Amino acid sequence: MAPSAAYDAFNSDAEDGGPEDFNLDEGTDNTDLEDLDSDAKHHRQLTHVPGPQADVAELRAALSVVQRAYTECHKELCQTRKALFEANSQRSKWSRNVSSKSNSLTTRIEQEAKKYLLLYHFFIIQSLFPAAPNPNADRRNPARWKSQDGKLKGALTELYKMIPVDLHESMVTYKQFGSVFVQVHxxxxxxxxxxxxxxxxxxxxxxxxxxxxxxxxxxxxxxxxxxxxxxxxxxxxxxxxxxxxxxxxxxxxxxxxxxxxxxxxxxxxxxxxxxxxxxxxxxxxxxxxxxxxxxxxxxxxxxxxxxxxxxxxxxxxxxxxxxxxxxxxxxxxxxxxxxxxxxxxxxxxxxxxxxxxxxxxxxxxxxxxxxxxxxxxxxxxxxxxxxxxxxxxxxxxxxSHTLPVSTLHDPNAPGGHDSDLRDSDLPSVSRTPSPVAGSVTHFNPPHSRPASVTAAQADLGAQTISGASCRLSPSISIGQPISNSGVEVSAVTIAVGQMNVSGPAEAETSRSRRAIPVVSRRRSSAAQKAIPAIPEVVPEALTTDIRATEPGLEPTRCGRRATATRSLKPKTKV
Structure with missing residues (x-):
């Protein structure tokens, strides 16, 4: 059908009151009827197509109608868009919280994945996700590393320990938890x-x-x-x-x-x-x-x-x-x-x-x-x-005496090289068992409490050389016994420094070391008779207790050695 024929058919229907199936309800008032007539008239004006023989005035009138219609349509479009924006801004808080909650959960999963890589596992174990309930496995059991199942349980236990408690439920229920975690990892x-x-x-x-x-x-x-x-x-x-x-x-x-x-x-x-x-x-x-x-x-x-x-x-x-x-x-x-x-x-x-x-x-x-x-x-x-x-x-x-990283490869650092320390510089160590039984002596070194040294500890200290340690811990070593008229005398060496060594009493004549004669409690009858013949004998009150009040200090390699001497006067028995 040509456009002009369709237009004529439409006009004929409008003049007759509209199409046959277009009936108005009885309750419609006159205002509604007038609006409908106005809309129909406006529609006819918009759809009117000037004929081929139309003059310029008719063409201008038709163009003016179309332009006004376009302007009104654009205005209505802007109003509709504005209403849509207002409706979006007035959405319920619940609908906004749903989307923000999802974004917040994803962000927290990403943060935990980064932390897991840096501090716990550089590679994710297969089948770690979807996460199973916490197995609470012993992470320090060596058997954990002998099977894939043991590794999985240990990693899962560590994962539950690392992730905050409020995310434990999301690990199991949130389907995207594993995919987000692995991707960010x-x-x-x-x-x-x-x-x-x-x-x-x-x-x-x-x-x-x-x-x-x-x-x-x-x-x-x-x-x-x-x-x-x-x-x-x-x-x-x-x-x-x-x-x-x-x-x-x-x-x-x-x-x-x-x-x-x-x-x-x-x-x-x-x-x-x-x-x-x-x-x-x-x-x-x-x-x-x-x-x-x-x-x-x-x-x-x-x-x-x-x-x-x-x-x-x-x-x-x-x-x-x-x-x-x-x-x-x-x-x-x-x-x-x-x-x-x-x-x-x-x-x-x-x-x-x-x-x-x-x-x-x-x-x-x-x-x-x-x-x-x-x-x-x-x-x-x-x-x-x-x-x-x-x-x-x-x-x-x-x-283990490995130097700190800050002093490694530093020849000027303390202890950086020990080329000047040789075994030949160390005196021989006496391995003769100490004859002293029970509590040997009580010694109170400077800045420390009195310590009781047993015979076993004295023997152990006499057989040990700490050639690498620089700790300034005091020690007491017992040398070989000196037999003089049946009296058992031992050389007690008190040292504070790097090397704690003791030799026979006859060899302790240097300046850096002096021996303190100590009389044991065990004496024979011959020894009792020979006591007056000994030029210096420790009094009875000092047989088990020797205290050094102001020991002399001499410098050593990595510390200071204290040698304690005491002039002991014999106490003649009547």
């Missing part, structure tokens, strides 16, 4: 690696490694001898978990220096306090990860993560993943190994926590009083690494 691992990689040149500068190795392609580190010497034993062979870079001195891979590398300390400091810790100007830097999280002490996961970061930076692997693409190093397994040793609660593990807390935060660890737990030994293949582990498990922290 992977992103944060890349961010942490970038921070350490940016300052890798300064971290490895003491090892004569060019900073260009860390800015170029990873393949250039494949055959670099300096990098291989820090990753492999003697720079050859396979990659080992006991990489030389993890020791205090890479050239001396001894148990006392394992995980005491200065690089590990610097990496942890950068993560805690930012890259400004390596710069001279330490002001004006944004807060680092550790400062934002409020970290006040190191964790086992933080130390293990630093080990993985250091080893990866020296390797030619392009990306840090569970298994290295080029080196085929299983970083996930190596990370679990370091965690296992640090979680063992052995004396070595406790000493490591104290060491890093002291170097990073300058304080002692709360784990200092943790008692070691005894678990069943697990048989392993005997390799040089296993022998190293046996020494590591049996190491005594009291005998």
């Amino acid at each position: 992977g992103q944060e691992r890349s961010n942490v690696l970038k921070v350490i990689k940016d300052c890798a040149g300064a971290l490895f500068a003491p090892y004569n490694i060019s900073p260009d190795l860390f800015t170029g392609k990873p393949a250039c580190k494949k055959d670099n001898k300096a990098c291989l010497a820090l990753l492999k034993k003697d720079g050859v062979g396979e990659y080992t978990r006991f990489a030389p870079i993890l020791f205090a001195d890479p050239k001396q891979m001894v148990t006392g220096g394992f995980l005491k590398s200065p690089v590990l300390v610097k990496v942890i400091c950068v993560l805690m306090f930012g890259k400004s810790i390596l710069a001279e100007n330490k002001r004006g830097w944004p807060p680092a990860r550790g400062q934002k999280m409020g970290v006040l002490s190191v964790t086992e996961g933080l130390i293990a993560g630093a080990c993985i970061l250091v080893r990866f930076l020296l390797s030619h692997d392009p990306e840090l993943s569970a298994t290295g693409a080029e080196t085929q190093v299983n970083y996930r397994s190596e990370y679990d190994f370091y965690l296992e040793k640090l979680f063992k609660a052995s004396p070595w593990a406790v000493s490591m926590m104290n060491f890093f807390n002291q170097e990073v935060f300058g304080k002692g660890s709360q784990l200092a009083n943790v008692e070691s737990e005894v678990f069943a030994n697990v048989e392993q293949l005997c390799t040089w690494e296993d022998e190293f582990l046996d020494e590591l498990d049996n190491i005594d922290p009291a005998e």
